[in-house]
Amino acid sequence: MPYKVLDKQSYKSFVANLAAGEPVIAPVPKENRFALSRITKPDQLADPEAYIPTLLPHKKRLFPAKENIVKFKLGTQPELTPQLEAAPLVFLEVRPCDINGIRQLDMFFLDDIKDEHYARRREAISVIGLDCSEHCDEHCFCESVGGLGVDKGYDLFFSDQGKYYIVSIGTQKGADLLEKYALPQEASEELIAAYKRVQAQKLSQFPRRLKGDLYSIPLLLTGSYDSPLWAELGKIDLACGACNVTCPTCSCFDVLDKMELDLVSGERLRRWDGCMLQDFALVASGENFRTERAQRVRHRIYRKFKYQMQKHGEPFCVGCGRCIRSCLVGINPYEILNRLFEEAEKTNRGGQ
């Protein structure tokens, strides 16, 4: 993987040039939190020292909360126009958890049944990452779910090495952006070696550990279907869906048609839906296949740590902690997994 070097001052001018030349989306302060927003100047960026993950992840730009997928005109010759335009965007200062979140959305939407709407938008987006050196706050657990280090999923990745940044170039698109908006220096062998050493030691600065092997979780969950934990969580759960909204990998949606007042033209929309909501699995006959909150909490954990994990080889959770920060009753996937590992340990079944 090719590396370049930018000193701190040059990084500022890179951001200034980039933001002047491209539509750049980056974390900015919003009240006492951070949000993704269009920036035009480097001083709008969130202070990396104070940064915690943005209220909503990059998902909202890749897979909008409400999206027109087809425009139509009814009549004897109905007209259907798929909505596939996508504007170019550059995501700047994307943290490792969110790089993984974007990569997992890619895995989901661009698999054997490719989602064209997502694909077009994704193609127009560049991802420029920024490394973390410690936990954002008490809620992240990226290191526990394999989300700490990133070696793919970005076009450029910046890592703060004191006086300078090491830039890892992930794609040609990234190389071109760097070339166009900065004057990077070659990275010496020593610098690269030092950078790799820091990367290798990074895990030691992130102390949260699951009480069992990450890759044993699908097996752990197989044996935990009837755990009393689900009923406990079902009792406190508010079924508000805040975790679904804020999760970088939650991507369930509803589809609905909307007619204009002329009753001739209209559009088919898809909008975010959430498996935690009461009527998510309700069918027209009145049968609801997940009436209980406990069933829905369990489904969400199983989808991330079993179903998607068995299909794609990694948990569909990046440990960003957004669901925990947004949960009013403190439902916490990291604690759920550890509790299940403990239960499994006690009953001496699977998971270890």
Place this chain on the structure above:
Amino acid sequence: MGVGEAPLTITSPPQQQDYFEICVRRAGNVTSALHKLSAGEMLGIRGPLGRGFPMKTFSGQNLLIVAGGIGLIPLRPVIEHAMSQRESFKDITILYGIKHPDERLFLDDLAAWEKRDDVDFRLTVDRPVDGWDGHVGVITTFFSELNIDPLNTIAIIVGPPIMYKFVLLGLSHKGFADQKVFMSFERRMKCGVGKCGHCQINGVLTCQQGPTFSYAEIKDLREAIE
């Protein structure tokens, strides 16, 4: 277009090539709008999605077809197809259970099936009704009187979730192996292409991997039958 989409099933057999039929119960927005359409009006169809019953693999076997209520709709093409290739199958038994005689669908077909002597067709209503002199009782009440060879019979069952529970139990008492029992599942489907998440039965996407499954395929999925 303009109201929305609903997942529906084709109710005419594949050998009927000129046109196909769908049979729709008025239940939600989309199906209510469908019921208001008159002949000659246009509607949009996207599909077919998912997979049907693997009829070819059933040839040479007896068929036990169990339909509960509107579960007859997806089973009608199965029955018609089997009748049109009658020599491909051994004994054919059709059990049709409804709550009330008024709920009978496809009356002409029912009469025709009843008349045939190469098909054992039985109808039951759940509870006694004035003027009904046919069989009364839930569909599983037929099971004790059926003489079935489970080793050479395929059971195909479609009905409400509660029926599956009891029919599966009955079939297992009769000695049916899990891979000889086929069923179709109703789940909420919004996209039909495995993305929207609504139709998931544990890790299985009903719209893509189903909606028909053998019992062997789904018996470990706790959300399928419970």
